[in-house]
Amino acid sequence: MTSRTHGPVPRPAWAPPAGKPPLASRMMRATWRRLPARLHDAGWEPGLVVPAADGSPLITDHYFPRAEGDFPTLLVRSPYGRGVPWSPMYGLLFAEQGFHVVLQSCRGTGGSGGAFDLWRNEAADGRATVSWLREQPWFNGTLGTVGPSYLGYVQWALAMDPPPELKAMVVQVGLHDPYALFHAHGALRLETALAVGVGMTYQHQGMAPFLRATLRLQRRLRDVITAQPLRGAYASALGGEVPWLDDVMTHPDAEDPYWRGASLAEAAERLGVPTSLITGWHDTLADQTFEQYDRLRRAGCETALLVGPWTHTSALQQGWPEVFAESLAWLRAHLCADPSGLRPTRVRVHVGGENAWRNLDDWPPATAVSPWFPTAQGHLTRQAPTDSAPLTSFCYDPGDPTPSLGGPLLSRTAGPRDNSSLEAREDVLTFTGPPLTEPVDILGPVSARLSISTDTGHADVFTRLCDVDTQGRSVNICDGLGRLRTDGQEPSQITVPMSSTAHRFAVGHRIRWQISGGAHPRFARSTGNGESPVDATAFTPVRITVHADSALVLAMHARGSGLGPAGNG
Structure with a gap:
């Protein structure tokens, strides 16, 4: 690699314009x-025109090291514009480190x-x-x-049929499955859909229009999220209709033909391009990153x-x-x-509670699956129920x-x-374990095995792991939501994935479900009656009953039992 230049800057043999990157x-x-x-x-060589597959002009900026040398190229394709923060974070910084950087606005943006x-x-x-x-x-x-979020999606798109020149990928807080971004087991991720709608519609226009649109959404958010029906209510907050947002909100079924071809999971299942994955424990796309990692490992990549x-935004x-x-x-x-x-290791994770980084050979590491059971007294115990x-x-x-x-x-x-x-x-249940006598580490996926009955037959169940x-003080670690269809008063069983975590529960702390x-x-709120949350104009309160054979399932590693004398709450 060429060392940093001093004195007059030599012009490369291909003689690009000597323009400086934007102020x-x-x-x-x-x-x-x-x-x-x-x-x-x-x-910086701005405003290059690259023909798209259909001939549409894709406006592209080229950043480069102002030095003689043979430098590799990074392709960064974005629907969010080519200005701040993408220009300094990807164009300028990587060019300074010895890369040509091609920063391109996706079709119809920027x-x-x-x-x-x-x-x-x-x-x-x-x-x-x-x-x-x-x-x-x-x-x-x-x-x-290289790139984050949707800039990760375009990387997976290229990797579906990778060109021979592609030698490395870095997917940061990245997307590969749009359905899972907008829906969780049929439940609409409403706040995320609105935030993505603002970002996709305005960010490529520049920071000022994007900030104005974000503030407008914040001011009108309550009116939007409480509208009956929800369909189309976002238009006043987003400055008009967004056809693709209507589509994603009104297609809750992953098997709907609308979503055909949207997921690029298949790319990771056969990829041979070395790929680095980056996420945060509170990234809205963390689960997609763990899925990507698992597929790449199984493919031998x-x-x-x-x-x-980090969250989705704080990672950057x-x-x-x-x-x-x-x-x-x-x-x-x-x-x-x-x-x-x-x-030296394949995996590096930040362990919450311990506030330290840990190098691991793989993810998830080898841990014991440990179920914790709720009691009628609000305790959380290792002792399995008898019925x-x-x-x-x-x-x-x-209604509330x-x-x-x-x-x-994304907020x-x-x-x-x-x-x-x-x-x-009153509509939130908690089950709390005893004060721990030794630290307990949770490293890996967390889930809930729920046995639930309802009086209407229709309910969503949100389940969360907390550290008390x-x-x-009770602080959320990870969580998940599942959708139930029950048969009268008979309990139905559902397993709700609650993402993954690396967290240490310290001595004296308690595990809470x-x-x-x-x-x-x-x-989007459950209607309680099976009606679509997007189209419903009437809602039905629902009584949700938790049964004793429910369990919080933790990937647990402890130096000892970590439990108080009685082994329960």
């Missing part, structure tokens, strides 16, 4: 700390021609862009991809996983020094034959839905939060 990008670059020292000055159609054009347009790259005098035939104490803010260093090390190793920055009798019940009223609090959201309220106010509600400290009938507006 706003350079100003943001100056505010970052804990990043590697730059190796080169960066140049000045590119054609119409944006969520997910349907990315594979063909990615291949068209690689064809264009082959004609560029500075392209040396070595290609990598070289892969690495980094999981930090507070977590950016770690995310950038991880991404840079992977790309240097596989595009520049420089593995010096790689860590499936009803334990306790609560009434979920769609249980609110959402923290967790994997500033995401992440760990004090759940005390939520748990004080010595002062009684929280159960309720929803988390609104994170999820």
Whole structure:
């Protein structure tokens, strides 16, 4: 790799324009700390036109090291524009480290021609862009991809039929399944749908229009989420109708033909391109990242996983020094034959409660599956019940839905939060274990095996793992929502995945299991009567009864039993 240039900057043999990157990008670059020292000055060649698969012009900016040398190329395709923060985070920073960076606006966004159609054009347009790259005098035939969220989706699209030049991928808080972004087992992820609607509609227009649209949605959010019917209610908050948003909200069935071809899971099942995956424990796409990792491992693909104490957005803010260093090390190793920055293990996770990083050989690590059972007294115990009798019940009223609090959201309220106010509600059940006498580590997937009966036959069940400290503060760790169809008063069994975690419950802390009938507006409220949440104009309160053979299932590793003298609450 060429060392940093000093004195007059030599112009590469292919003689690009000597323009500096945008001022706003350079100003943001100056505010970052804990990043590697730059190796080169960066140049900028804006407004290049790349023909899409159908000939539509894809507007593209080219960032490059202003130095002689043979440098690999990174392809970054985005529906969010090419300005701040994408220009400094990907164009400027990676060019300074010795990469050509092609930052391109997806079809129908950021000045590119054609119409944006969520997910349907990315594979063909990615291949068209690689064809264009082959004609560029500075392209040396070595290609990598990098980017977060939907910028991860376009990477998986290219990986469905990877070009021979593609030698490495870095998928940061990345998407591969749009259905799972918008729905959880048929329940609409309402708050996420609205946030994505604003981002996709306005962010590519620039930060000012995007911020105005975000503030407008915040002001009108309550009117939108309580509208009856919900269909179309977002239009006033988003400044008009968004056809693709209507479509994703009104197709809750994963098997609906509408979603055919949307998931790119198949790419990871046969991929041979070394791929680094990055997520956070409170990332709304964390589960998709764990799925990607599992598929890549089963396919024998070289892969690495980094999981930090981040949400979807904070991974690219507070977590950016770690995310950038991880991404840079992977790309240097596989595009520049420089593995010096790689860590010694495949997996690195941040352990909550311990507030420390831990290197692991794989994910999930080998742990014991440990069920914890609720009691009628509100305790959580290791002792299995002797029957499936009803334990306790609560009434979920769609007219006053249980609110959402923290967790994997796209808003500033995401992440760990004090759940005390939520748990004080009559429609929220809690089952709490005894104070721990030794630390207990939970490393891996968490789930709930629920035995539930209802009086209407229709309900959602939201289930959450919390850490209760010595002062009684209850903080959410991970959670999940399941949809129930019960047969009268007879209990139905459902397993609700609650994502995964790496968390240490300290001495004196208690494990808490929280159960309720929803988390609104994170999820559209259950109607209680089987009607579509999008079209319903009437709601039915539902009584939800939890039975004794329900269990919270933890991937648990403890130095000892960790339990108090009685072994229960």
